Amino acid sequence: MTSFSTRAIHAGQEPDPTTGAVIPPLYQSTTYAQDGIGGLRNGYEYGRGTNPTRDSLQQQLAALEGGKHAFSFSSGLAAEDALIRGLLAPGDHIVLGNDAYGGTYRLINKVLGKWGITNTAVDMSDAAALAAAIAAGNTKMVWLETPSNPMMKISDIAAAAQAAHDAGALLVVDNTFASPYLQQPLALGADVVVHSTTKYIGGHSDAVGGAVILNDDAAAEEVGFIQFAVGAVSAPMEAWLTTRGLKTLAVRMDRHSATAMTVAKWLREQPAVEQVLYPGLEEHPGHDLAKAQMKDFGGMVSVSFKGGEAAARKVAESTRLFLLAESLGGVESLMNYPSEMTHASVKGTELAVPENLLRLSVGLEDGEDLIADLDQALGQL
């Protein structure tokens, strides 16, 4: 098998057979001419079912996560919804991290809860708590985010896979924060990987999307059926942009990781800072585990302030390069106040995020410029 960077550039990217165009064309067509009734050309019939641009992306995603099947959706949450509805039934139980992405919890708890899916949220980095939560219910799925959003907790993927499999459940890993370049959950024993491709995979903050990658043929058939029958597919333009972004994932992640480490180390020295949550720092409780199961530590850094909510809000509203915005994983640095932004939907629940916490998505700008920006913002406290 060729190396990651080579697969990123070539998997699913055959030159166009008609013209030799090096970049496979963007197929905006919703439908395909048939050679007589039922005479489909290469199986293409209608855009919700299949589209060559989406196929290219799906092949690229499967090749990069080391999976047999990949499905691309209109958003990360659409991917999660299709996965859960495809593989679970009313009465089934999901165990998920108590700091899972707020939208994932909202989907599982508030939307799928109405349709009979039950859930328990636990600290996934606590093996005993995970085992107890699995034992207590009719658990069919364990849902793991590592590093988690925004608390940057690291959980052991191989151990969680074992705990899930012992109970006959599947392990799903949300690999959005690490990306397949830094972490390969399927190789560590996970059954399914999900992504918000909106983030590092797309990488340029210009295409919302999601993905499910898995090996099992029967499970893939169920997910493929929901993708077709419900229809939350990625649009051709979004799939094309995501493919383009994905080709540079390796170089982007190396640079994101290096700059995030510099920013984390600088933040740690600032008197206003209470704690820096970055798995690359030796004092992070998940540092050794992250070192073992990740290639590098990624571009996400969370930071809490001694001055509480007021200090966090002031810094969030004072940076100039770090744009105050939802989302993450793009070339530009972003600043997020989770408690009122990405995680507002879990405010007041057991998944609530501390009010003195900011989450930084460290982009690809010059590290010194980013630190100067943070310095002037902290100077306003």
Ligand SMILES: Cc1ncc(COP(=O)(O)O)c(C=O)c1O
């Ligand atoms: C870790 C994680 N998973 C899933 C999602 C949902 O993805 P999307 O916003 O593309 O629906 C997000 C979005 O922020 C996320 O951060």
